[in-house]
Amino acid sequence: MMPFEFAEPTTLTEAVELLDADDPTVRPLGGGTALMLMMKSGLFTPSVLVSLQKVEDNYREVCAGTGGSLSAGALAPLRALELSDAAPAVVRRTMKTLSNVRVRNVATIGGCLAHGDPHMDLPPVMTALGASVTTVGPGGTRTINVEDLYEGYYETVLASNELIAILEVPATAGVRAAYKKVTTRAADDWPALGVAVALTGEGLNVAEARVVVSAATEKPTRMKAAEELLMGADVTDDLLKQAGDAAVDEADLITDPQGSAAYKRELLRVTVGRAVRSALEVEAG
Amino acid sequence: MEFKGEIQVEAPREAVYEKIRDARFFVSCIEGVRDLEEVDATHYTAVMESKVAYIKITFGVAVELVREDAPALIEAKIEGRPLKLAGRLSATSITRLEEVEGGTKIGYETDLSLTGKLGSLGRPALTAKAKEMEKQFAARLQEAFGQGEVGA
Numbered sequence: 001m002m003p004f005e006f007a008e009p010t011t012l013t014e015a016v017e018l019l020d021a022d023d024p025t026v027r028p029l030g031g032g033t034a035l036m037l038m039m040k041s042g043l044f045t046p047s048v049l050v051s052l053q054k055v056e057d058n059y060r061e062v063c064a065g066t067g068g069s070l071s072a073g074a075l076a077p078l079r080a081l082e083l084s085d086a087a088p089a090v091v092r093r094t095m096k097t098l099s100n101v102r103v104r105n106v107a108t109i110g111g112c113l114a115h116g117d118p119h120m121d122l123p124p125v126m127t128a129l130g131a132s133v134t135t136v137g138p139g140g141t142r143t144i145n146v147e148d149l150y151e152g153y154y155e156t157v158l159a160s161n162e163l164i165a166i167l168e169v170p171a172t173a174g175v176r177a178a179y180k181k182v183t184t185r186a187a188d189d190w191p192a193l194g195v196a197v198a199l200t201g202e203g204l205n206v207a208e209a210r211v212v213v214s215a216a217t218e219k220p221t222r223m224k225a226a227e228e229l230l231m232g233a234d235v236t237d238d239l240l241k242q243a244g245d246a247a248v249d250e251a252d253l254i255t256d257p258q259g260s261a262a263y264k265r266e267l268l269r270v271t272v273g274r275a276v277r278s279a280l281e282v283e284a285g
Numbered sequence: 286m287e288f289k290g291e292i293q294v295e296a297p298r299e300a301v302y303e304k305i306r307d308a309r310f311f312v313s314c315i316e317g318v319r320d321l322e323e324v325d326a327t328h329y330t331a332v333m334e335s336k337v338a339y340i341k342i343t344f345g346v347a348v349e350l351v352r353e354d355a356p357a358l359i360e361a362k363i364e365g366r367p368l369k370l371a372g373r374l375s376a377t378s379i380t381r382l383e384e385v386e387g388g389t390k391i392g393y394e395t396d397l398s399l400t401g402k403l404g405s406l407g408r409p410a411l412t413a414k415a416k417e418m419e420k421q422f423a424a425r426l427q428e429a430f431g432q433g434e435v436g437a
Binding site for chain 1: 286337338339340342367369371402406408409410413
């Protein structure tokens with residue numbers, strides 16, 4: 001492995017100053033669970049790693065916001081989301097299936113969102129819930145919807161010297177949500193497909209719907225045609241089949257070690273309906 | 286991974302073939318290829334850099350022209366090894382030239398496989414990049430020969 005510098009700033013602002021907008025080999029390091037794998041394999045060679053482990057403690061907190069919303073510091077480990085009563089139930093359920101507890105104890109919320117690997121479980125769920133992040137850069141702060149955070153595989157709208165500071169999840173009262181993922185090798189492996197669904201409405205009737213596909217696409221992607229079909233309708237087997245077909249038509253699926261695009265197409269066709277059914281079966285919130 | 290497409294250019298087939306057969310011109314149409322060296326009339330080496338987000342993968346590649354049927358077809362075999370990553374890139378590329386009214390239709394097919402760590406970690410990112418490179422390749426060919434039609 002090539003030698004690199006290791007910086008340990010004590011504030012997020014100092015960390016931003018150490019990053020370089022023009023040099024992508026200067027990278028922030030959160031929990032390191034993803035980046036270290038890339039470094040060990042030789043896929044990524046840093047010149048400087050800016051560790052975020054010693055920045056202010058408030059970026060490690062997960063707490064209830066106003067009106068039932070959730071506010072989570074970007075350096076809080078995924079395990080904190082899993083154990084937080086303030087976190088929406090779908091987030092807590094999702095965290096339990098994300099890799100294993102050793103990884104969840106170390107991997108950070110900010111890293112998980114900023115890494116840009118479409119196999120991550122948190123981005124599709126946060127997109128479905130309409131979450132946003134507050135970032136810190138040299139020019140100050142800005143708010144970005146998680147839905148708009150990704151541009152492609154490993155590519156986000158974040159500048160090289162911009163860090164996610166806070167994750168905000170709006171109140172989920174009245175929202176029924178589910179995340180279904182398909183892992184083709186081992187239960188804690190990267191998924192071949194992830195489908196997150198958030199619905200409002202009574203009984204089998206859907207007022208508003210968000211359907212988000214990940215892992216099978218280059219970035220978490222809302223399936224707008226499937227959402228249109230579901231909104232204002234009563235859920236039936238036939239409707240779910242139509243929604244699955246609509247998602248298949250809309251999604252630009254990728255082949256990767258978890259499965260071929262053709263295989264994922266058939267997974268997606270059935271998983272959209274299963275995710276909607278799961279969402280309808282859980283209590284709102 | 287398979288990539289295929291076709292471009293139509295306003296130039297006679299013989300002229301297009303001569304141009305494409307020129308390795309320096311051909312690699313100038315591919316983003317990230319540098320240090321081309323001619324080993325002999327049918328063998329070349331080069332360095333190819335592919336950048337996705339903050340990840341840069343550099344390959345040493347060897348190209349062999351395995352079939353030439355002037356002015357209709359060129360088939361090349363490409364073998365590449367990333368400089369810092371375990372794995373291998375293998376590709377076969379066939380370029381077909383067909384006379385059409387007003388010019389030449391260039392059809393290209395590339396079958397690419399990646400193995401090792403390169404395949405498991407780099408493949409999805411490189412696939413996304415390859416689509417972008419394919420579009421640029423088509424656009425640069427188009428630019429070199431004048432306007433025409435591009436299709437996939």
